[in-house]
Amino acid sequence: MGRRPCCDKLGVKKGPWSAEEDKKLINFILTNGHCCWRAVPKLAGLLRCGKSCRLRWTNYLRPDLKRGLLSESEEQLVIDLHARLGNRWSKIAAMLPGRTDNEIKNLWNTHIKKKLLKIGIDPVTHKPMDQQESPIASQSTVTAESRSDDQLQSQENEGQIPSCDNTSATEASSNAGSTDPPISHLWEENSPVLLDELWQFPSSEDDYSSVVITGQMPWDDEGSCEWLLDYQDFGVGDFGSENLDGERSRNGMPSR
DNA sequence: AACTAGCACAACCGCCGATAT
DNA sequence: CATATCGGCGGTTGTGCTAGT
Numbered sequence: 001m002g003r004r005p006c007c008d009k010l011g012v013k014k015g016p017w018s019a020e021e022d023k024k025l026i027n028f029i030l031t032n033g034h035c036c037w038r039a040v041p042k043l044a045g046l047l048r049c050g051k052s053c054r055l056r057w058t059n060y061l062r063p064d065l066k067r068g069l070l071s072e073s074e075e076q077l078v079i080d081l082h083a084r085l086g087n088r089w090s091k092i093a094a095m096l097p098g099r100t101d102n103e104i105k106n107l108w109n110t111h112i113k114k115k116l117l118k119i120g121i122d123p124v125t126h127k128p129m130d131q132q133e134s135p136i137a138s139q140s141t142v143t144a145e146s147r148s149d150d151q152l153q154s155q156e157n158e159g160q161i162p163s164c165d166n167t168s169a170t171e172a173s174s175n176a177g178s179t180d181p182p183i184s185h186l187w188e189e190n191s192p193v194l195l196d197e198l199w200q201f202p203s204s205e206d207d208y209s210s211v212v213i214t215g216q217m218p219w220d221d222e223g224s225c226e227w228l229l230d231y232q233d234f235g236v237g238d239f240g241s242e243n244l245d246g247e248r249s250r251n252g253m254p255s256r
Numbered sequence: 257a258a259c260t261a262g263c264a265c266a267a268c269c270g271c272c273g274a275t276a277t
Numbered sequence: 278c279a280t281a282t283c284g285g286c287g288g289t290t291g292t293g294c295t296a297g298t
Contacts, residue, residue: 015268016266016292101285109288
């Protein structure tokens with residue numbers, strides 16, 4: 001069966017997000033949470049498709065994201081997990097608090113892969129390319145084929161997967177506002193009270209998958225987001241986005 | 257100073273599985 | 278059961294930046 005595009009191609013903006021768009025998305029999600037991504041752009045006054053909003057949020061705007069280079073232990077963990085799981089980036093990312101699958105995938109393709117090749121390890125099989133053991137190879141020679149998901153799952157449940165060092169986890173929790181300049185200013189503009197109320201950050205020991213939105217969301221009562229859909233017919237202009245392009249040019253954002 | 261190549265990473269595309277109708 | 282829709286995932290691309298020449 002033919003799938004329809006996730007959104008109308010016409011009138012949907014693509015390319016890099018402007019600060020204005022980021023702000024709108026953050027404000028909307030902090031206020032309402034995200035129920036159905038498809039409805040988010042319309043309700044937030046964004047000329048984007050829901051998929052794009054979700055990606056932007058999960059990969060860049062989420063408050064629990066840790067930014068910057070991977071620590072040594074994180075990198076080793078990625079290598080180890082890749083040896084077990086292969087290119088299942090989302091699974092790998094789930095084991096690294098504050099990191100996204102996209103980030104890890106990028107890091108793998110740009111840094112780690114080359115690093116492994118440099119020391120003679122095949123990044124696909126995690127075996128020495130010359131069939132000689134090397135110190136790192138001995139840590140990472142367990143291939144994806146040799147371990148089942150169930151085994152891994154049980155390991156996860158039993159907490160046997162090595163976790164990152166406390167330093168990085170602490171960094172993550174203290175990084176709620178993100179130290180990345182372009183993003184941090186967006187968070188600073190939001191009420192700290194609102195942020196504190198909405199997000200509970202785990203302690204350094206906790207898994208970030210347990211991060212929860214604690215604020216009362218509009219659909220909490222009903223367990224439904226139908227009210228959102230009632231607003232779908234609102235024009236984008238109703239939310240004041242007609243000046244997006246103006247903002248963009250004022251911010252010096254390139255128009256692609 | 258100008259040009260080029262390589263790097264880093266944000267974002268897009270297309271597919272898949274789950275769920276709803 | 279068939280089809281439609283959605284969220285999520287992994288692969289790939291595009292663009293800005295930086296280092297090297």
